[in-house]
Each structure stands twice: as C-alpha cells, then as structure tokens.
Amino acid sequence: MALVARLASVVRPAHAGRLRLQPVIDAKVQSAHQTQIATLRRDGFVVVPDFLPGDALEPLRGIALGQLAARVPPLELEADLKYPGAPPSQDAAGGQTVRRLLDAYGRDPVFALWGVAPAVGDWMRAYFGEDVLMSRTHHNCVMTKHPRYGSMTGWHRDIRYWSFEREDLVSVWMALGEETSDNGGLWFVPRSHAMTFGEERFDAAKFFRLDRADNAEIVRSAVSPRLKPGDAVFFHCNVLHSAGQNKTDAVKLSLVYTYHGLSNAPKAGTRSASVAEVPLAPGGG
DSSP states (O other), X not given: OHHHHHHXXXXXXXXXXXXXXXXXXXXXXXXXXXXXXXXXXXXXXXXETTOSOHHHHHHHHHHHHHHHHHTOSSEEEHHHHTOTTSXXXXXXXXXXXXXXXXXXXXXXXXXXXXXXXXXXXXXXXXXXXXXXXXXXXXXXXXXXXXXXXOOOEEEEOGGGGOOBSSSOEEEEEEESSOBOTTBTOEEEOXXXXXXXXXXXXXXXXXXXXXXXXXXXHHHTTOBOOOBOTTOEEEEETTSOEEEOOBXXXXXXXXEEEEEEXXXXXXXXXXXXXXXXXXXXXXXXX
C-alpha cells in the first residue's frame, strides 16, 4: 500500500503539468496584449512579432500565389486606381497587374481561418473591451506589391472613406514574406492618429498634402518597420501611413483585415454597412 501511495505521488497524467502551466501562459499572453495595446494607443501602430506561426505561412503564401497566377476574381488592378507609378490603363504595359485579391475571407477557407483566428479575437477583445466584428467591406484582402508596376500609396488615413459611429477601428496587416522599405513596406507617422487636421490638409482624394510645409514637417518623423515573414502590424484607422514602390524582383504579399467593437456600428446606408460583417466568436475563434 505504501508503494502504491509513493507511485501515485510520482506518476501523474501527462497533461497535469500543462494544466498547471496554462494560467501562467495565459497571463503572459494577456500581459503581452496589454503592452502591445498600450503601444498602439500611444503610437497608432504596433508590430507583433511571429504573429503567424511558421506552419501557417507556406499554405497562406501558396494559396495567394496560386490565386494570383490564376487571376481568381474578384481582383483590383493597379491600373484601376491609377496611383503614382501604376500603369495608365489596363491596355498599357503592366496594365493587368493585380493590386489586391479582394474578399480574402470569402475566397479561401485558410484566409478565412486567419481572419477570425483566436489570436486575433483575443487581441481585439482586449483592445475594444467588447465583442468584435470583422469588416468584409474594408481591407479583407491579400494586398500585393509587384515589382515595376506596383504603385506608391500616398499618405492617408484609412477612415477617410469609412463610415462608423466612432473613428475607432484596428487593422491587422500580416506579412506573408519579408517587408521592408525596399519592397514597398508600410510607413507610419507615430502618434498621428491622435492629431487633428482640417479638411484643407488633404487633397480631393483625401490624401495628406505634401505641398504644405506643415504636413511635410509631420511626415518627416515617419518610420517603416521591418517585418519578418509571419510578423503582423496592428494599426489604428486614423494613423497616417503610406507605402512606396517595390524595388526588388519579387512580389510582396500581405493578408489584411479590419475590426471594430460591436457598439461601433457602421452607419446605415453607407458602403461600410453594405456587406454583412463577421462576428468573432467569444473566447477566440
């Protein structure tokens, strides 16, 4: 009987240690979330390293490259937007260059999985303090940046064409490969999400006017975070950001979604309310 008692004190279910560790792990995750959220609230953006696990990158990249090669609709072409550096028309050289694979959530289950992943839901609930919805109207895409014909995106705030009760949405930009200023990586103006600008500071297309000395002075503080494959950058809808052209020989790919709290509804009758949104399941998923 004594031997049985000693064995019982030594032989435990294999998961027993994991059960005890789980609260510690959760506490570490929650602490990391709060640190990242504090950075986003201060700077308007935050880089979350290794947000996508390594085994997720290959299928995400493979599906994106396959659909890009097959030109699976719906697509947005560079020539349609005519941003600086884009082909002038669809008939010009490079005129069929794809800018975005639209409706990522609807085009493949693997893309959809990461749109509502537990890691995303937990982070967003910690930020908004309530249940969370993912927009299928805004972003919801695989953003590409091609060599030669990929355009430059001027300084802007994403909220410019969005219509919600409050200007408080957060986007997640997941790097499916390395992103730098050389291949068209994002630039941000730290703390610009808290700045107030009159309409005269923007042009007719609502890009931040760099012909104004006051605006030019603001963007001098811009930074371009280097993203490793699997890193993500979370950014506020009001932060000023831009992206240059791709000066390398390889296409750049990013999976991008946008989220808001349940109480921050899209305004009825606007484009923001035109497609049913996706609720993120409580507790992740």
